[in-house]
Amino acid sequence: xxxxxxxxxxxxxxxxxxxxxxxxxxxxxxxxxxxxxxxxxxxxxxxxxxxxxxxxxxxxxxxxxxxxxxxxxxxxxxxxxxxxxxxxxxxxxxxxxxxxxxxxxxxxxxxxxxxxxxxxxxxxxxxxxxxxxxxxxxxxxxxxxxxxxxxxxxxxxxxxxxxxxxxxxxxxxxxxxxxxxxxxxxxxxxxxxxxxxxxxxxxxxxxxxxxxxxxxxxxxxxxxxxxxxxxxxxxxxxxxxxxxxxxxxxxxxxxxxxxxxxxxxxxxxxxxxxxxxxxxxxxxxxxxxxxxxxxxxxxxxxxxxxxxxxxxxxxxxxxxxxxxxxxxxxxxxxxxxxxxxxxxxxxxxxxxxxxxxxxxxxxxxxxxxxxxxxxxxxxxxxxxxxxxxxxxxxxxxxxxxxxxxxxxxxxxxxxxxxxxxxxxxxxxxxxxxxxxxxxxxxxxxxxxxxxxxxxxxxxxxxxxxxxxxxxxxxxxxxxxxxxxxxxxxxxxxxxxxxxxxxxxxxxxxxxxxx
Numbered sequence: 001x002x003x004x005x006x007x008x009x010x011x012x013x014x015x016x017x018x019x020x021x022x023x024x025x026x027x028x029x030x031x032x033x034x035x036x037x038x039x040x041x042x043x044x045x046x047x048x049x050x051x052x053x054x055x056x057x058x059x060x061x062x063x064x065x066x067x068x069x070x071x072x073x074x075x076x077x078x079x080x081x082x083x084x085x086x087x088x089x090x091x092x093x094x095x096x097x098x099x100x101x102x103x104x105x106x107x108x109x110x111x112x113x114x115x116x117x118x119x120x121x122x123x124x125x126x127x128x129x130x131x132x133x134x135x136x137x138x139x140x141x142x143x144x145x146x147x148x149x150x151x152x153x154x155x156x157x158x159x160x161x162x163x164x165x166x167x168x169x170x171x172x173x174x175x176x177x178x179x180x181x182x183x184x185x186x187x188x189x190x191x192x193x194x195x196x197x198x199x200x201x202x203x204x205x206x207x208x209x210x211x212x213x214x215x216x217x218x219x220x221x222x223x224x225x226x227x228x229x230x231x232x233x234x235x236x237x238x239x240x241x242x243x244x245x246x247x248x249x250x251x252x253x254x255x256x257x258x259x260x261x262x263x264x265x266x267x268x269x270x271x272x273x274x275x276x277x278x279x280x281x282x283x284x285x286x287x288x289x290x291x292x293x294x295x296x297x298x299x300x301x302x303x304x305x306x307x308x309x310x311x312x313x314x315x316x317x318x319x320x321x322x323x324x325x326x327x328x329x330x331x332x333x334x335x336x337x338x339x340x341x342x343x344x345x346x347x348x349x350x351x352x353x354x355x356x357x358x359x360x361x362x363x364x365x366x367x368x369x370x371x372x373x374x375x376x377x378x379x380x381x382x383x384x385x386x387x388x389x390x391x392x393x394x395x396x397x398x399x400x401x402x403x404x405x406x407x408x409x410x411x412x413x414x415x416x417x418x419x420x421x422x423x424x425x426x427x428x429x430x431x432x433x434x435x436x437x438x439x440x441x442x443x444x445x446x447x448x449x450x451x452x453x454x455x456x457x458x459x460x461x462x463x464x465x466x467x468x469x470x471x472x473x474x475x476x477x478x479x480x481x482x483x484x485x486x487x488x489x490x491x492x493x494x495x496x497x498x499x500x501x502x503x504x505x506x507x508x509x510x511x512x513x514x
Contacts (some may be wrong), residue, residue: 001174002038003105005065005087010242011104012091016070019087023064026165027349028102035061040089041294042067042098051094052076059085067101069094074126096196099166106174110202111243114139114183115174116329117201119232120209120252122160122375123322124187127352129486130326131185137343138335140182145172145367147187147349149485153179163192166199194228202242203235205332207250209325211257212374226257236266248332250325253283271328273321285328290320294356294364294386299323303337310341312346313357347426352483354379357503360510362473363389365503369483371398373408376480380416385454389474393417393469395481396460397431397439406435407442414442414449417478419470422456423463425481426489432458460488464502479503 006021032054035041041052041058043066043171052072059066060076068076078088093098103110116131118124125153128146136142144151146478152175155310163169163186176184193199211226236247246267251258253270253280263281271285288307289300297319299310312323323344327342330340349355355367370379384391393413397406413420422439424432436456443449464479471477479499482488488497 001105001107005040006087007459008040008101008104008107009089010316012100014092016090016091017087017280019065019085021087023087025065025105028098028105029058029063030098030165030167032058032063035063037062037064039063040065040067040101041500042094042101043069043072044094045069050303052229056300063091067091067094067097096166096199097200099170099197099199102167106170107177108202108243109170109173109177113143113173113181114333115201115203116184116205116207116333117184117188117198117203117232117235118207118209118231118329119188119193120207121212122370122378123209123325124189125320125369126350126353127209127325127329128185128187130322130344130347131207133347134326134330134335134340134343135183135185138330138344141180143172143176143181143184145169145184145186148268151182152176156450161192161199162187162189166197169197169201173385186210188232190225190228193231198235200239200241201235202239202244202247203232204244204247204327205250206232206236206247207256207260207325207329208232208252208261209321210252210255210374212372221258222365224276228263231290233261233263233266250328251330251503252325253281253322267332268411269328269332271324275322276323285324285331287320287324290317290386292317292320292382292428297323297380301327303331305473306337306391308337308341311345313345314350314354315386316354316379317377318378319354352485352500354382355483356498357500359468359471359477359507361471361475363470363471363475363477365477365479365481367499367503369485370395370478372414372482375407376409377412377416379478379480380412383476383478384416386402387474387476389472390418390476390478391416392419392421392467392477394421394460394463394479395439396422396425397422397435397481398426398430399432399435401428403438403490408446410439410442410444411446411449413454414446414452418452419467420452420454421431421463422454423460424458424488424490425460427491428489429491432490460497460499461502464499465506466502468506 005023007304009015041063041264067086132144150157162375248267254270269284272283273287291298296313299306357365370376486498
């Protein structure tokens with residue numbers, strides 16, 4: 001789609017425009033390397049680099065126009081830039097502007113889709129996959145944007161980010177509309193919400209799953225992390241550029257942090273998997289009974305005084321919460337409870353989330369993305385319920401990220417596993433030995449850890465192989481931290497490494513041995 005830059009800026013009278021209003025814009029970008037006729041570069045201040053520093057590069061790359069902070073305009077000396085942009089947009093601030101302009105350029109595709117957005121520390125990916133199936137069954141063909149992949153109706157695309165930058169996000173939504181999608185399920189990360197990548201996005205339902213420690217290398221503390229997550233509520237409220245009616249909220253009533261949220265004037269469906277006291281308002285959807293096994297999960301729930309039965313091939317206690325969150329979202333959209341339950345039963349597996357593989361020894365390997373202390377504890381607790389044998393864990397922590405969670409990860413493994421392998425995750429620019437030492441310190445500081453056996457093996461493939469070889473009949477080996485990821489970042493290198501592939505190759509090799 002193409003619009004004149006004058007027409008593109010019309011919804012925002014606060015924007016200034018220098019140059020011809022007739023310049024045709026065909027694409028919006030925040031990447032100065034993406035140029036060409038019709039491209040508008042938006043200079044966005046970042047945490048490490050400022051996009052304004054790259055305006056000359058964007059113009060040199062052939063961008064037809066640039067958008068800059070009005071306070072920075074004079075200092076940029078655009079008149080001296082080789083090639084000079086044909087038009088310049090000046091704004092009171094450029095954070096969020098790229099997404100807003102991209103939304104307008106794409107024809108506001110979010111207004112044409114039934115949109116479910118999911119945020120929270122844990123469970124986003126599984127809930128998004130569940131909602132994709134629910135919406136596909138009850139609304140129409142449904143797209144997906146999340147950690148694992150992007151689905152617009154054509155071949156699935158590998159995900160670059162859980163929630164991509166605004167221009168790409170609205171481009172994906174535009175593709176969905178063009179390909180006949182009628183709905184979409186979106187994972188919304190705290191980074192994306194804080195950086196306004198999803199500014200003006202019109203959600204029909206916002207799902208808040210939980211909140212625990214994560215990304216504190218970016219957010220200064222848990223309160224700032226919560227405030228970033230809370231910005232999802234802006235996306236269901238009435239807004240000037242929103243034609244949809246106000247959206248709804250599905251909220252975990254058992255998450256204490258959510259008690260601080262401003263839910264005034266919002267339609268909220270509060271869900272809980274256990275009896276909750278002091279919850280975030282009255283519970284609208286309550287799990288009354290659950291049966292968990294290696295063959296799946298059966299739930300009985302109460303909503304509006306009526307019982308709802310839900311059966312799912314997904315296993316593990318934390319999937320009780322994920323299934324309930326997705327059901328609550330369906331109810332918040334006004335969909336019949338029984339129809340929602342039938343739709344949710346169709347999701348058999350979510351990539352890299354409690355993904356199960358039988359071992360020749362009679363043990364079971366489980367690959368999961370769990371990379372926070374709470375997620376690791378939840379996966380281990382879920383697997384403990386599913387086995388009468390031992391629980392073995394392979395896990396690590398990423399480098400150049402929140403160092404404070406490393407001992408907490410070690411403590412979680414010490415409490416939950418009978419035998420552990422502390423290994424590398426994505427060490428990035430840090431020494432893998434130092435990362436593992438910090439995890440080990442937390443493991444040994446936990447009283448249970450002093451009585452537990454463990455190994456510290458820096459090479460992840462070796463650690464996985466040792467754990468699989470140590471498992472006997474009835475044991476479960478949890479390989480945690482990377483899930484669907486097929487790479488490991490070591491230094492500046494991105495190396496191929498897929499935990500699921502490691503397990504499958506090990507199984508194939510042992511099977512060939514007889």
